[in-house]
Amino acid sequence: MREEILQTRRRNIRRQLRKRNIDGLILTKSVDVTYVTAFAGHDSWALLTKNAVYLITDSRYTEQAHNECLQTTIVERRGFISEATGRLVRRLKSLRSVALSRSISLAAYETLKKSVAIPLKKVDGLLTTARSIKDKVEIAAIKTAANTAAVALENTKPFFKPGIAEIELAGILDLEIRRLGSKNGFETIVAFGPNASRPHHQPSRRKLHRTDTILIDFGATCKGYTSDITRCFAVGKPTAAYRHAYEVVTRAQAASIATARAGAELVAVDAAAREVIRDSGLPVHGHGGGHGIGLEIHEIPFLKEDAQGTLQAGQIITIEPGVYIPGKLGVRLEDDILITDKGCQILTRRCPHAELPI
Amino acid sequence: MREEILQTRRRNIRRQLRKRNIDGLILTKSVDVTYVTAFAGHDSWALLTKNAVYLITDSRYTEQAHNECLQTTIVERRGFISEATGRLVRRLKSLRSVALSRSISLAAYETLKKSVAIPLKKVDGLLTTARSIKDKVEIAAIKTAANTAAVALENTKPFFKPGIAEIELAGILDLEIRRLGSKNGFETIVAFGPNASRPHHQPSRRKLHRTDTILIDFGATCKGYTSDITRCFAVGKPTAAYRHAYEVVTRAQAASIATARAGAELVAVDAAAREVIRDSGLPVHGHGGGHGIGLEIHEIPFLKEDAQGTLQAGQIITIEPGVYIPGKLGVRLEDDILITDKGCQILTRRCPHAELPI
Numbered sequence: 001m002r003e004e005i006l007q008t009r010r011r012n013i014r015r016q017l018r019k020r021n022i023d024g025l026i027l028t029k030s031v032d033v034t035y036v037t038a039f040a041g042h043d044s045w046a047l048l049t050k051n052a053v054y055l056i057t058d059s060r061y062t063e064q065a066h067n068e069c070l071q072t073t074i075v076e077r078r079g080f081i082s083e084a085t086g087r088l089v090r091r092l093k094s095l096r097s098v099a100l101s102r103s104i105s106l107a108a109y110e111t112l113k114k115s116v117a118i119p120l121k122k123v124d125g126l127l128t129t130a131r132s133i134k135d136k137v138e139i140a141a142i143k144t145a146a147n148t149a150a151v152a153l154e155n156t157k158p159f160f161k162p163g164i165a166e167i168e169l170a171g172i173l174d175l176e177i178r179r180l181g182s183k184n185g186f187e188t189i190v191a192f193g194p195n196a197s198r199p200h201h202q203p204s205r206r207k208l209h210r211t212d213t214i215l216i217d218f219g220a221t222c223k224g225y226t227s228d229i230t231r232c233f234a235v236g237k238p239t240a241a242y243r244h245a246y247e248v249v250t251r252a253q254a255a256s257i258a259t260a261r262a263g264a265e266l267v268a269v270d271a272a273a274r275e276v277i278r279d280s281g282l283p284v285h286g287h288g289g290g291h292g293i294g295l296e297i298h299e300i301p302f303l304k305e306d307a308q309g310t311l312q313a314g315q316i317i318t319i320e321p322g323v324y325i326p327g328k329l330g331v332r333l334e335d336d337i338l339i340t341d342k343g344c345q346i347l348t349r350r351c352p353h354a355e356l357p358i
Numbered sequence: 359m360r361e362e363i364l365q366t367r368r369r370n371i372r373r374q375l376r377k378r379n380i381d382g383l384i385l386t387k388s389v390d391v392t393y394v395t396a397f398a399g400h401d402s403w404a405l406l407t408k409n410a411v412y413l414i415t416d417s418r419y420t421e422q423a424h425n426e427c428l429q430t431t432i433v434e435r436r437g438f439i440s441e442a443t444g445r446l447v448r449r450l451k452s453l454r455s456v457a458l459s460r461s462i463s464l465a466a467y468e469t470l471k472k473s474v475a476i477p478l479k480k481v482d483g484l485l486t487t488a489r490s491i492k493d494k495v496e497i498a499a500i501k502t503a504a505n506t507a508a509v510a511l512e513n514t515k516p517f518f519k520p521g522i523a524e525i526e527l528a529g530i531l532d533l534e535i536r537r538l539g540s541k542n543g544f545e546t547i548v549a550f551g552p553n554a555s556r557p558h559h560q561p562s563r564r565k566l567h568r569t570d571t572i573l574i575d576f577g578a579t580c581k582g583y584t585s586d587i588t589r590c591f592a593v594g595k596p597t598a599a600y601r602h603a604y605e606v607v608t609r610a611q612a613a614s615i616a617t618a619r620a621g622a623e624l625v626a627v628d629a630a631a632r633e634v635i636r637d638s639g640l641p642v643h644g645h646g647g648g649h650g651i652g653l654e655i656h657e658i659p660f661l662k663e664d665a666q667g668t669l670q671a672g673q674i675i676t677i678e679p680g681v682y683i684p685g686k687l688g689v690r691l692e693d694d695i696l697i698t699d700k701g702c703q704i705l706t707r708r709c710p711h712a713e714l715p716i
Contacts, residue, residue, distance in 0.1 A: 041558075043497030059644060060558055061686055102465035107482070109464045124465070179531030200418055205539055217690075286417060 004118035005137050006070050010036055012046060016126055016243060024049045024098040026085060031295035032127040037072045040224055041064050045085050049095060056085050082108040086115020099123045119226045132292055133314040138225060139338060142316055143347050145227035146336055148220040153175035153268050160235060162210045166190040166203040177220045180327060185219030185226025186297045196330025199287055211236030215330055228293050228318050230334035233354045245323040245354055246333040252276035253333045254320040257291060260337060260344040266307035273321035285322040292317050363495050364428050368394055371406060374484055378639045381406045381454040382445060389653035390485040395430045397423050398582055403443050414443050440466040444473020490650055490658050491672040496583060497696060500674055501705050503585035504694055506578035508709035510534040518593060520568045524548040525563040535578045543577030543584025546656045554688025557645055569594030573688055577704060586651050586676050588692035591712045603640060603681040603689040604714055610634035610679040611691045614647060618695060618702040625667035631679035643680040650675050673697045
């Protein structure tokens with residue numbers, strides 16, 4: 001089954017290459033390499049041609065590559081990866097043109113350009129577009145990653161006790177994720193009280209007060225795919241302002257989710273949440289209203305005020321409106337949803353929203 | 359004191375720019391940006407000119423930038439960072455040439471090149487070279503990072519109990535690092551028994567047996583600087599083969615450390631450890647014998663069989679020989695040492711090597 005999925009992915013990419021009259025595609029981002037080969041290691045590139053896929057790796061990863069790669073020719077390199085890839089391209093006489101994404105470093109690009117004797121074309125966004133529509137293997141992985149995160153958070157709740165520091169609570173949550181055989185999808189954010197007004201707060205030594213609030217933004221992984229969840233809690237009786245913000249964000253998120261379906265304009269889905277917050281008189285979040293997740297924690301599509309395009313069936317996105325009042329409070333709720341033709345499916349149902357006060 | 363250090367760093371870089379007849383330097387790697395501005399956030403670039411330093415950041419980081427940056431003009435961008443930096447360069451009429459490292463992405467380079475009206479030169483290695491010689495603020499940070507790692511490992515030892523999984527032990531160690539107010543410098547490696555024969559082993563669900571061995575490769579951070587330590591332990595009575603490998607690696611590491619001083623050839627320091635292992639009849643590690651540490655976990659200088667150049671006073675490097683026998687065992691010992699004119703100083707003394715069996 002995995003092999004069929006991989007063939008489908010490759011077929012889709014090859015179709016795009018044919019349209020552009022390109023024979024081969026060099027993949028230099030490790031998530032792109034994983035997507036077409038199933039290899040999960042690092043420092044490796046892939047070359048996809050009309051009828052083959054090559055992984056260019058080194059001796060540290062050869063064993064892992066043979067274990068993980070499906071229908072892939074493994075090329076063990078010595079020396080620079082750009083030179084080794086250039087040599088491989090030269091060896092494949094049938095290639096008349098080869099392309100890559102401009103996410104490559106200038107240094108690697110220059111080496112490669114010198115090394116290959118055929119035109120080196122630039123194609124942006126080909127893999128990010130392909131990767132944005134999830135296949136069933138990917139959907140299953142993200143569902144598992146979401147469920148793992150939910151269980152880990154549940155196991156962490158007994159530690160929501162006055163005196164614990166943000167960093168320690170983050171560490172405990174990360175440990176619970178590990179105990180479930182997973183690992184963090186990204187650096188866990190734990191913010192107590194007013195610290196939550198900074199969306200990118202770094203967990204500090206700040207301790208939880210007897211009456212306080214907690215914001216946690218975190219994710220677990222499964223097979224390289226990450227979930228991304230934000231939940232807010234209150235310890236002791238929250239202020240009226242906090243309750244109000246929480247209630248508004250809950251409604252804002254629901255409004256956004258209600259509009260999410262294949263064909264919906266990204267701006268419209270983003271605007272639905274903003275409108276609810278704006279109407280309440282509270283300040284609207286300065287960040288985007290959500291983003292795709294997958295092998296990367298931030299993928300297309302991005303919900304933004306100036307976003308272009310529409311949602312597509314098979315995309316998995318977060319919806320994460322927030323209210324931030326510097327020095328006072330921060331509330332954000334974030335769920336992961338699968339876009340379908342008729343609407344969407346919430347993948348983070350097992351991670352319940354808090355009933356305030358907890 | 360911090361400001362003086364920052365001025366010294368900038369002076370050194372400007373001296374290199376003058377030699378190359380370059381007026382300004384665009385820094386696009388976040389560690390380089392941190393090095394010249396003290397800003398610890400992400401998604402930001404810096405521009406260093408003859409008499410000023412600019413940080414190009416966005417609204418998410420403006421507050422943090424004002425708190426952290428020293429003697430830096432903060433430019434809040436909208437839109438792409440490459441375009442915003444191009445605009446800034448155009449605005450600074452006195453600039454006649456500007457340079458950058460080829461670690462920049464091709465996409466950002468092309469945008470920048472279109473945007474600036476003056477020559478855009480390429481200089482490789484300027485910042486990595488400057489950053490390889492540590493100043494006293496950096497040495498103090500790495501010492502603290504090493505001590506934190508030592509305490510965290512000590513606190514983790516009570517969990518070296520049969521039945522614990524590699525991933526769980528890794529999680530506990532990471533939590534202990536957090537409890538000390540720090541965080542991981544990189545992904546902790548925990549490998550039990552034969553799993554340790556893979557230098558890049560990913561912690562798995564493999565459980566610790568009653569008679570078993572443990573390899574842990576980890577680091578804590580302080581102010582962005584990371585330590586990097588590997589220790590091996592035995593639970594129950596280790597095999598004669600394991601004891602032998604451990605003893606050989608101990609001698610190999612000591613041999614390498616004994617040669618480490620300013621002016622020593624990198625190949626000689628690397629070779630000293632390899633020779634001890636080769637003479638013992640055991641297989642020699644396939645990876646390098648050590649590497650610089652700092653704001654990045656792997657920096658110049660690299661100890662390798664084909665390394666060129668010599669050690670310099672003020673560099674901080676790891677020395678990490680190993681013996682790996684697939685399916686059987688893996689032993690690696692890694693310490694962090696500060697290179698001085700007369701020899702070196704071991705910064706990881708507080709993390710004792712195990713007396714086998716523990």
